[in-house]
Amino acid sequence: MTEIREDEYLDPADGLIHCRKCGGSRQTVIPDPFKGGTFKPRCVCPCQQEAERRRREAEKRRQRIERIRRRKAQGLQDRYLYGYTFANDNGGNPVMAKAHAYVDHWPQAFKRNIGLLLFGDVGTGKSFLAGCIANALLDRDVPVLMTNFPTILARLCGTFGEDRTAFLDSLGDYDLLIIDDLGVERNTEYALEQMFSIIDSRYRCNKPLIVTTNLKLDELKNPPDLAHARIYDRILERCAPILFAGKNFREDNAASTKAAARQIITPPTASHRQTVTEKGEL
Ligand SMILES: [Zn+2]
Numbered sequence: 001m002t003e004i005r006e007d008e009y010l011d012p013a014d015g016l017i018h019c020r021k022c023g024g025s026r027q028t029v030i031p032d033p034f035k036g037g038t039f040k041p042r043c044v045c046p047c048q049q050e051a052e053r054r055r056r057e058a059e060k061r062r063q064r065i066e067r068i069r070r071r072k073a074q075g076l077q078d079r080y081l082y083g084y085t086f087a088n089d090n091g092g093n094p095v096m097a098k099a100h101a102y103v104d105h106w107p108q109a110f111k112r113n114i115g116l117l118l119f120g121d122v123g124t125g126k127s128f129l130a131g132c133i134a135n136a137l138l139d140r141d142v143p144v145l146m147t148n149f150p151t152i153l154a155r156l157c158g159t160f161g162e163d164r165t166a167f168l169d170s171l172g173d174y175d176l177l178i179i180d181d182l183g184v185e186r187n188t189e190y191a192l193e194q195m196f197s198i199i200d201s202r203y204r205c206n207k208p209l210i211v212t213t214n215l216k217l218d219e220l221k222n223p224p225d226l227a228h229a230r231i232y233d234r235i236l237e238r239c240a241p242i243l244f245a246g247k248n249f250r251e252d253n254a255a256s257t258k259a260a261a262r263q264i265i266t267p268p269t270a271s272h273r274q275t276v277t278e279k280g281e282l
Contacts, residue, residue: 081134086136095244115208177202199234
């Protein structure tokens with residue numbers, strides 16, 4: 001005889017145990033092929049099934065959040081990159097529309113291995129744009145690594161054989177690799193050789209690469225020697241060039257910092273406080 005729990009009752013109509021909450025059956029009837037007759041094993045009622053479904057979904061969400069947090073810690077090695085998000089974009093740079101578009105079209109970009117080459121003058125927002133793409137995709141559960149060659153070279157320094165291969169292979173685990181500030185590293189023969197290895201392995205594993213650089217497109221298209229040429233050729237083949245022209249956003253930022261500082265050290269008047277509240281600043 002099956003024990004009846006507090007939230008159950010025995011329905012005389014079918015002789016089975018039912019749930020008090022949803023009225024669904026918690027027993028099922030199965031014919032006994034050996035002895036004849038039937039037996040009545042336990043089963044879950046609809047509200048128990050629903051509770052289990054919710055528990056699994058909550059667990060999945062928890063795991064997803066944990067995975068994203070871990071990937072961010074791995075993929076955004078510099079703390080400041082956490083602040084490079086669409087939410088922190090002041091809307092001053094029209095090129096940012098391209099970053100939104102890239103993120104929105106990510107499945108196609110990934111499938112067709114389309115990367116970006118962000119080039120232009122210092123302080124025009126290239127790293128910020130790349131960082132926004134990194135954060136937006138990481139939030140969508142995509143493995144992204146944003147790094148730069150000096151960091152990679154420091155990591156590779158003194159690494160040989162299997163360790164070196166394992167590290168280079170690990171870069172291929174990321175669906176998107178972002179190399180910030182190409183061209184700032186010392187161009188020794190060793191450095192160029194490592195750079196080529198990275199770019200070439202990315203090229204061969206058919207996964208997208210985003211590069212930011214202060215170099216001019218002209219310099220990339222007319223490299224000084226063969227060592228540079230084979231690196232730049234690979235990049236130009238797979239990365240769509242986007243020019244960052246004109247405005248220096250770092251100067252803008254410096255100006256707004258000055259303005260904010262002025263506000264902070266100026267004794268507030270009634271009308272000033274009003275303006276600040278209306279704008280929702282501070
Ligand atoms: Zn139930």
